[in-house]
Amino acid sequence: MYIPPGFNTITPYFFVKDAESFIAFLVNGLGGSETCRTMRPNGHILNVQVVIGTSTVMVSEATIEYPNMGCAFYLYVENADASMKRAIEHGASLEMDVQDMPYGDRQGGVRDKHGNIWWVSERVLHEPYTS
The missing domain is CATH 3.30.720.120 (Signal recognition particle alu RNA binding heterodimer, srp9/1)
Structure with missing residues (x-):
């Protein structure tokens, strides 16, 4: 393929x-x-x-x-805090403040003006997550 x-x-x-x-x-x-x-x-x-x-x-x-x-997307970035700030500065609305999640990501969420949700995540745990 x-x-x-x-x-x-x-x-x-x-x-x-x-x-x-x-x-x-x-x-x-x-x-x-x-x-x-x-x-x-x-x-x-x-x-x-x-x-x-x-x-x-x-x-x-x-x-x-x-x-x-509209749809929802999980977006990995280098810096979740800076990426969330940038998205909001360019018209997105806040869905969830950036926070450390139990599965090893630092994550926040925004909604763009077209109805899509973006879960903006920075991987902070550098090993596989196990529950």
Whole structure:
């Protein structure tokens, strides 16, 4: 099986209203980098690819056939406190303050203005978690 560089076996694909502002949040609020952009003839976004860390996500403008839909994501970062601050500065709302979790992550949560929840986590336990 061939998977293009930057992609994983499962790749999140977002259909959102106002895709341009969502892409700006992925880049500015979550530290991503836009790598590819394809537009529809009407000027709306057909597909944009954004790399965040080691993963690529895809974004399209929502349509009647593919309506806006939210989801939840678990995002590993180098520094949960700084990443949460950055996401909030770029329009996300607080879901949960950053705190040390019993399973070895320092984690907080935000909701972007498109309805997605991001559990922003920094691994602080450097060994496998056992309950």
